[in-house]
Amino acid sequence: MQKLKEEIGQAIAxxxxxxxxxxxxxxEIPPDPTYGDLAFPCYNLAKIRKQPPPVIAKDLGSKLAGQxxxxxxxAVPKGPYINFHINPRTYGRELIRQVWEEEQDYGKxxxxxxxxxxxxxxxxxxxxxxxxxxxxxxxxxxxxxLLYKALGYNSIGINHLGDWGTQFGKLxxxxxxxxxxxxxxxxxxxxxxxxxxxxxxxxxxxxxxDDEARSWFQRLENGDETAVSYWKRFRQLSLETYAxxxxxxxxxxxxxxxxxxYNQMLDRVINIVKEKxxxxxSEGALMIDLEPYGLPPVMLRKKDGATLYITRDLAAAIYxxxxxxxxxxxxxxxxxxxxxxxxxxxxxxxxxxxxxxxCVHVPFGMIRxxxxxxxxxxxxxxxxxxxxQRAVEMARxxxxxxxxxxxxxxxxxxxxxxxxxxxxDLSNDRVKNIEFDWEKVLDFSGETAAYIxxxxxxxxSIIRKAGSDFLTWDDDVVSRLEKxxxxxxxxxLALLPEKVIDSAESYRPSVLARYLIDVAREFNRxxxxxxxxGSEPEIKHCRLLLINSTRQVIAxxxxxxxxxxxxxx
RNA sequence: GCGCCUGUAGCUCAGGGGAUAGAGCAGCGGACUUCUAAUCCGUUAGUCGCAGGUUCGAAUCCUGCCAGGCGUACCA
Numbered sequence: 001m002q003k004l005k006e007e008i009g010q011a012i013a014x015x016x017x018x019x020x021x022x023x024x025x026x027x028e029i030p031p032d033p034t035y036g037d038l039a040f041p042c043y044n045l046a047k048i049r050k051q052p053p054p055v056i057a058k059d060l061g062s063k064l065a066g067q068x069x070x071x072x073x074x075a076v077p078k079g080p081y082i083n084f085h086i087n088p089r090t091y092g093r094e095l096i097r098q099v100w101e102e103e104q105d106y107g108k109x110x111x112x113x114x115x116x117x118x119x120x121x122x123x124x125x126x127x128x129x130x131x132x133x134x135x136x137x138x139x140x141x142x143x144x145x146l147l148y149k150a151l152g153y154n155s156i157g158i159n160h161l162g163d164w165g166t167q168f169g170k171l172x173x174x175x176x177x178x179x180x181x182x183x184x185x186x187x188x189x190x191x192x193x194x195x196x197x198x199x200x201x202x203x204x205x206x207x208x209x210d211d212e213a214r215s216w217f218q219r220l221e222n223g224d225e226t227a228v229s230y231w232k233r234f235r236q237l238s239l240e241t242y243a244x245x246x247x248x249x250x251x252x253x254x255x256x257x258x259x260x261x262y263n264q265m266l267d268r269v270i271n272i273v274k275e276k277x278x279x280x281x282s283e284g285a286l287m288i289d290l291e292p293y294g295l296p297p298v299m300l301r302k303k304d305g306a307t308l309y310i311t312r313d314l315a316a317a318i319y320x321x322x323x324x325x326x327x328x329x330x331x332x333x334x335x336x337x338x339x340x341x342x343x344x345x346x347x348x349x350x351x352x353x354x355x356x357x358x359c360v361h362v363p364f365g366m367i368r369x370x371x372x373x374x375x376x377x378x379x380x381x382x383x384x385x386x387x388x389q390r391a392v393e394m395a396r397x398x399x400x401x402x403x404x405x406x407x408x409x410x411x412x413x414x415x416x417x418x419x420x421x422x423x424x425d426l427s428n429d430r431v432k433n434i435e436f437d438w439e440k441v442l443d444f445s446g447e448t449a450a451y452i453x454x455x456x457x458x459x460x461s462i463i464r465k466a467g468s469d470f471l472t473w474d475d476d477v478v479s480r481l482e483k484x485x486x487x488x489x490x491x492x493l494a495l496l497p498e499k500v501i502d503s504a505e506s507y508r509p510s511v512l513a514r515y516l517i518d519v520a521r522e523f524n525r526x527x528x529x530x531x532x533x534g535s536e537p538e539i540k541h542c543r544l545l546l547i548n549s550t551r552q553v554i555a556x557x558x559x560x561x562x563x564x565x566x567x568x569x
Numbered sequence: 570g571c572g573c574c575u576g577u578a579g580c581u582c583a584g585g586g587g588a589u590a591g592a593g594c595a596g597c598g599g600a601c602u603u604c605u606a607a608u609c610c611g612u613u614a615g616u617c618g619c620a621g622g623u624u625c626g627a628a629u630c631c632u633g634c635c636a637g638g639c640g641u642a643c644c645a
Contacts, residue, residue: 081588569605
């Protein structure tokens with residue numbers, strides 16, 4: 001809690017000759033709560049004072065002896081640290097009060113000041129099925145979208161659909177050769193995908209297919225009527241299919257600006273590049289040499305005149321800056337495209353766009369099979385829809401078995417099943433590859449979303465049984481926290497705002513996800529040691545207010561991960 | 570070849586200069602006439618890939634090596 005830190009900062013600052021903000025930066029949470037709740041390390045002072053850290057800590061301890069603050073009650077030196085112990089009554093009361101008053105806003109800040117942040121995420125390739133691989137960008141991006149909103153930014157979600165490029169040439173060739181209207185109507189994405197796979201099989205035997213595809217893409221770029229009508233059709237049918245998945249996941253985008261959206265701007269981009277004199281013709285193609293920066297060259301236009309995706313990405317970046325004047329521009333795109341973004345940002349820098357320093361590639365590892373990577377072309381892929389359906393189905397079975405009388409079984413099964421899939425993706429560090437494992441996806445015990453949701457449902461159940469008149473504010477009653485489990489829980493709840501900030505600024509929803517596991521764990525410990533309904537009225541009231549703030553923290557936190565917290569499960 | 574990322578307990582992973590390296594899963598042993606046992610408590614388990622270096626202090630920073638992943642001019 002920030003106020004506690006400020007208070008300690010002001011207590012120590014005059015004693016050590018540092019700015020109190022500097023002192024606050026140095027404060028850390030001790031590894032063992034019996035040491036204290038917030039520690040000031042004396043290593044930095046050792047050099048200045050030419051004394052060993054423990055001596056300094058002792059000295060500070062004697063100066064602070066007998067003192068206390070509003071939120072802390074004593075300061076005790078231990079080794080090289082001086083440890084502050086909170087006053088559980090005031091600290092607990094004020095924290096619970098804050099959550100009580102802020103409700104769904106607890107955890108939010110206004111660091112962003114309403115500035116725009118564009119977030120390019122999900123961005124599936126038209127005519128390819130929505131595989132589990134795509135869930136990562138979708139889920140991580142959506143969480144960042146919500147996190148930046150919580151920091152007071154104006155998040156702008158952009159679905160940069162892969163709706164342009166050579167793959168459309170391939171699809172057109174495949175559909176013209178082998179396509180059947182009726183099957184396209186039936187299940188467009190699945191059928192287009194089959195055609196795509198078939199194309200790659202055949203092209204291995206007959207490389208001339210690739211040339212044919214390139215030429216069809218060229219025709220598309222030139223506005224050829226036949227090519228364009230195929231393209232429109234494929235695009236529209238795919239979008240309709242995606243809509244159902246986004247609907248299920250509760251995701252909306254401000255803009256569906258796919259790659260094709262930038263077609264009219266490509267000439268301008270190429271002109272800007274030419275004017276800057278950083279491009280050159282090579283073997284008929286338009287290139288930018290990045291050798292001086294240790295990067296491979298960039299190709300803006302192929303020898304057949306067709307553009308490449310980096311050309312469209314350049315246009316997109318410029319468009320986004322000109323349209324949104326973003327404070328930050330995030331690209332939630334797989335780590336395999338790291339080089340692409342290094343090149344993209346370098347070119348923007350060479351073009352003199354200073355705002356490129358606010359562009360960030362947020363990379364993530366891939367989802368792989370034990371045997372190797374997934375491959376759309378080879379047809380080795382697991383559909384996201386299937387994963388989501390099976391997870392919900394599994395949740396439904398467990399509910400049937402554990403809580404057969406539950407009223408809204410379907411709602412709970414959806415929350416738990418979808419939450420499990422999302423959480424599995426968000427709880428580990430983005431950059432690591434994930435090995436796809438059905439058993440793990442369908443396991444709802446341990447460090448999972450269900451664990452957190454279960455804590456939430458338990459709280460709701462207690463509150464329901466207590467009756468609403470117990471949920472009234474009372475200063476005296478709320479000061480009665482004393483059991484270790486209560487105090488640990490309060491201290492954990494106090495961390496939400498800083499976890500939200502850390503999560504957003506490091507672009508790692510996993511920080512928040514792991515924190516929520518901690519909250520649920522501390523609640524469960526409390527639950528098993530501190531009866532609520534069976535306690536005497538004041539304690540009962542106090543604990544109800546405590547668990548009510550816990551409920552709020554969990555709901556707010558899961559919400560920022562895009563996961564819902566059912567009241568019963 | 571070169572570049573980027575990863576390497577921590579049997580497995581999956583936290584921790585990313587500071588106090589004794591932590592969780593979950595799996596295993597073993599306990600706790601439901603008591604607020605939902607999708608829970609809790611206890612227990613077993615580690616040359617933090619290897620070797621040097623910087624520092625009062627390194628799992629954490631630097632260098633080299635090893636292993637795996639990804640990328641590396643007409644795909645995205």
